[in-house]
Amino acid sequence: MKKxxxxxxGACSGNPGPGGWGAVLICDGVQKEISGAQKDTTNNIMxxxxxxEALKLLKFECEVEVxxxxxxxxxxxxxxxxxxxQKNHWKTSSKEPVKNRELWEELYDLTQxxxxxxxxxxxxxxxxxxxxxxxxxxxxxxxVVRNGVSYK
Numbered sequence: 832m833k834k835x836x837x838x839x840x841g842a843c844s845g846n847p848g849p850g851g852w853g854a855v856l857i858c859d860g861v862q863k864e865i866s867g868a869q870k871d872t873t874n875n876i877m878x879x880x881x882x883x884e885a886l887k888l889l890k891f892e893c894e895v896e897v898x899x900x901x902x903x904x905x906x907x908x909x910x911x912x913x914x915x916x917q918k919n920h921w922k923t924s925s926k927e928p929v930k931n932r933e934l935w936e937e938l939y940d941l942t943q944x945x946x947x948x949x950x951x952x953x954x955x956x957x958x959x960x961x962x963x964x965x966x967x968x969x970x971x972x973x974x975v976v977r978n979g980v981s982y983k
């Protein structure tokens with residue numbers, strides 16, 4: 832089984848506001864960068880979207896390590912939030928509807944196609960690939976703000 836390392840980051844200028852996401856995928860020494868933006872979104876949506884878009888690129892079952900500085904994304908898997916939300920009919924522990932449910936469902940489905948591990952990294956530190964993803968995400972925001980359009 833191929834091993835793929837994915838670094839992701841999402842960013843927002845205002846929350847909500849224009850947002851961007853970036854990801855770096857590494858497999859067999861080959862590195863691919865992807866990014867995108869939305870005109871009106873939230874930081875959490877961009878964090879989830881970064882992982883989603885990276886996983887969508889994988890064409891066959893892989894062993895995947897996802898590195899993210901988003902506690903929201905990492906904890907949803909590592910602390911079993913996602914499993915609990917599903918068991919509780921997409922309600923949080925405080926009985927509120929889970930935000931971004933459609934994105935979580937899509938992300939969950941994609942992670943089930945692979946042997947996926949989530950690893951929390953410290954944001955805005957000395958992690959070169961996390962910093963690169965932050966650059967991709969914030970650059971995407973600048974592009975969407977400058978052009979006034981939303982794209983993926």
